[in-house]
Amino acid sequence: MLHQSSPKGETIVITSMITKKDIGLVAFIGACFALLAIPILTNIGVLASVRVVGVIGAMIVVALGAVVALWVASRIAKKIPVVFQLAKFAAVGAFNTFLDWGILNILISVFAIATGVWFSVFKGISFIVASIGSYLWNKYWTFESAGKVNAREFGKFFTVSVIGAVLNIGIASAIVAWVPAFGQINPVQWANIAAAIATIVSLVWNFIGYKFLVFIKRGEN
Numbered sequence: 001m002l003h004q005s006s007p008k009g010e011t012i013v014i015t016s017m018i019t020k021k022d023i024g025l026v027a028f029i030g031a032c033f034a035l036l037a038i039p040i041l042t043n044i045g046v047l048a049s050v051r052v053v054g055v056i057g058a059m060i061v062v063a064l065g066a067v068v069a070l071w072v073a074s075r076i077a078k079k080i081p082v083v084f085q086l087a088k089f090a091a092v093g094a095f096n097t098f099l100d101w102g103i104l105n106i107l108i109s110v111f112a113i114a115t116g117v118w119f120s121v122f123k124g125i126s127f128i129v130a131s132i133g134s135y136l137w138n139k140y141w142t143f144e145s146a147g148k149v150n151a152r153e154f155g156k157f158f159t160v161s162v163i164g165a166v167l168n169i170g171i172a173s174a175i176v177a178w179v180p181a182f183g184q185i186n187p188v189q190w191a192n193i194a195a196a197i198a199t200i201v202s203l204v205w206n207f208i209g210y211k212f213l214v215f216i217k218r219g220e221n
């Protein structure tokens with residue numbers, strides 16, 4: 001455990017030691033990541049068919065890979081403490097990103113719509129669901145913020161998330177509406193590329209906002 005000062009002079013406690021809880025949670029995230037990838041890869045044409053054995057195998061492989069990646073991050077964090085926290089945020093971000101994209105692709109498949117106003121509606125729904133998961137995972141695991149949800153913390157989280165939502169939905173929608181797909185990319189594939197670009201921008205904003213504005217842990221040097 002290490003104490004680090006925030007830009008406002010507050011002390012932030014950073015834990016860099018990996019625990020059994022971390023291993024279990026990141027393994028769960030890895031397995032879900034593989035599972036949620038199925039509707040996405042199927043919808044964009046990468047997967048032609050899905051087999052149960054293949055799905056289970058992918059879940060195990062990705063889960064083990066996630067554990068190894070977090071362990072490596074914990075080793076690096078002995079020198080650069082923030083790396084471990086960043087790795088957990090990345091794992092949570094990957095999980096919620098694929099939850100976002102998975103729901104988006106399910107809605108696109110069910111309604112057979114990948115453009116226009118309905119795309120923005122679908123993207124909004126998927127982003128809201130992913131954001132709820134993001135709050136819980138980041139509060140209690142990534143930033144290890146103790147205690148129940150309180151109005152002040154939730155208000156700051158909501159503000160940061162709303163800005164992230166505007167960036168996420170706005171950028172994705174703008175790309176789909178104003179930037180023409182190139183090459184052999186079809187509308188569904190282009191919708192997912194737009195979602196990917198929007199997600200990267202919003203994740204960078206969210207990490208900075210959550211770390212320095214929302215989930216600040218105070219301790220003594």
